[in-house]
Amino acid sequence: MTAIADYGVGNLFSLKCSFASIGEDAVITTSPDVLFKADRIVLPGVGAFRDAANKLRLSGLDKVIISEANSGKPLLGICLGMQMLFEKSYEYGVYEGLGLLKGSIQPISGVIQKGLKIPHMGWNPLIFVKDSKLFKYIKEGECMYFVHSYYAKAEDDSVSAVAEYGAPLTAAVEKNNIFGCQFHPEKSGDAGLKILKAFAETEAIK
Amino acid sequence: MITKRIIPCLDVKDGRVVKGVNFKGLGDVASPVDLAGYYSKCGADELVFYDITASAEGRKLFTDILRETASKVFIPLTVGGGINTIEDFDRVLKSGADKVSVNSGAIKNPSLIEQAAKIYGNQCVVLSVDVKRVDGSFRVFAKGGREDTGLEAVSWIKRGIESGAGEIVLNSIDTDGVKNGFDLEMLDAVCRISDVPVIASGGAGSIDDFITLFKTLPRVDAGLAASIFHFGTVKINDLKRKMAECGISARIMED
Numbered sequence: 001m002t003a004i005a006d007y008g009v010g011n012l013f014s015l016k017c018s019f020a021s022i023g024e025d026a027v028i029t030t031s032p033d034v035l036f037k038a039d040r041i042v043l044p045g046v047g048a049f050r051d052a053a054n055k056l057r058l059s060g061l062d063k064v065i066i067s068e069a070n071s072g073k074p075l076l077g078i079c080l081g082m083q084m085l086f087e088k089s090y091e092y093g094v095y096e097g098l099g100l101l102k103g104s105i106q107p108i109s110g111v112i113q114k115g116l117k118i119p120h121m122g123w124n125p126l127i128f129v130k131d132s133k134l135f136k137y138i139k140e141g142e143c144m145y146f147v148h149s150y151y152a153k154a155e156d157d158s159v160s161a162v163a164e165y166g167a168p169l170t171a172a173v174e175k176n177n178i179f180g181c182q183f184h185p186e187k188s189g190d191a192g193l194k195i196l197k198a199f200a201e202t203e204a205i206k
Numbered sequence: 207m208i209t210k211r212i213i214p215c216l217d218v219k220d221g222r223v224v225k226g227v228n229f230k231g232l233g234d235v236a237s238p239v240d241l242a243g244y245y246s247k248c249g250a251d252e253l254v255f256y257d258i259t260a261s262a263e264g265r266k267l268f269t270d271i272l273r274e275t276a277s278k279v280f281i282p283l284t285v286g287g288g289i290n291t292i293e294d295f296d297r298v299l300k301s302g303a304d305k306v307s308v309n310s311g312a313i314k315n316p317s318l319i320e321q322a323a324k325i326y327g328n329q330c331v332v333l334s335v336d337v338k339r340v341d342g343s344f345r346v347f348a349k350g351g352r353e354d355t356g357l358e359a360v361s362w363i364k365r366g367i368e369s370g371a372g373e374i375v376l377n378s379i380d381t382d383g384v385k386n387g388f389d390l391e392m393l394d395a396v397c398r399i400s401d402v403p404v405i406a407s408g409g410a411g412s413i414d415d416f417i418t419l420f421k422t423l424p425r426v427d428a429g430l431a432a433s434i435f436h437f438g439t440v441k442i443n444d445l446k447r448k449m450a451e452c453g454i455s456a457r458i459m460e461d
Contacts, residue, residue: 011299011302013273013276014276014277017278018280021278021280046327047327048327118401119328119329119372121373121403122209122428123208123251123457124207124209125209125457143457145282146208147329165208186280187282189281190459193280
């Protein structure tokens, strides 16, 4: 069973349905106990980093997510959920993330060329940086759906794919049992569902 | 690099797609759920559902259908039609919409854009504008193109973007239904002032019209159409292949 952490941010309906469509039992939950019992955890997220990080802390789910991730359980952060896996964000201030991956969240306006529209919104092909379990069923060059104005600047070797938008922006990350995608796999058609299917097949690292 | 988006628009009334549709291999051509699934498989990059019902029962049916579509079709869904309040935003977003398009509702109450952008984020708020030439200027029309608001279109759009609209759908009443190509002059005027994505609407009659659009105006991000897709005049996968041949970045579905 895959648990989708519900800490009061965004609509998780599509995400739950997308797992259902690939035959994976996914549960939307506010309960630390359900996260603890789940085979894997999804950390979704939309909106501003500060609000989401605050809500996650207030929900108390942050501690379970960190301890479960450290114990080897597969964790997938999606969009802002991926950004929260990192140490800190510079979105409207400086805010702390979960610190499971090394690096920070920076505005894309600082790296992309002038004249490109922000947010980076639309379908963009993945460029692979390294092998990832998430790419088991897809090929390099498949398009995913992105909507974001900030990007993850990793300071470890976690980046598994980038998307080119005036600069190579972090599109997916993997480090041991910790996974993330900046794009929305639940809105990326069949290619996105294949990413979720690959994640649903991951197992805990002992 | 980011691809140019192709967006079919479905007008929904009392739970059914209106404007005739003519597809082989599609069980129920008037079922929004089936049609959305079909388009998703063909490579549509996004879908717009436009609610043209006026009654409360129709509205309820619409949200039920939206919910069912969102549970089966995993590409971005934009909803428009009858969006006048934050409650309307809330209703369609909870039913599975990813973005909400405002038109007459924003003309009646311009602060709607700002309020919605603050709550849901700019990326969620699409400003849809129906524009027609009147005495040599671009004029905004309301109520489905029936009422001249007197507003000048480019400044209205600029104001919308400043208030937090994350995307613009520009529908030219002058070219709509003519099927002789998009309104390049009007689109150019809007692209010059827009730092958010611009979606071209009104006038597409053939694959070449989309090629001309994206070649002439590289700052246009997407092309929207209804009947040419519904009637099969333009097949989305053929269009995407032609775009790629012409050097226009497109998301191609594998067969």
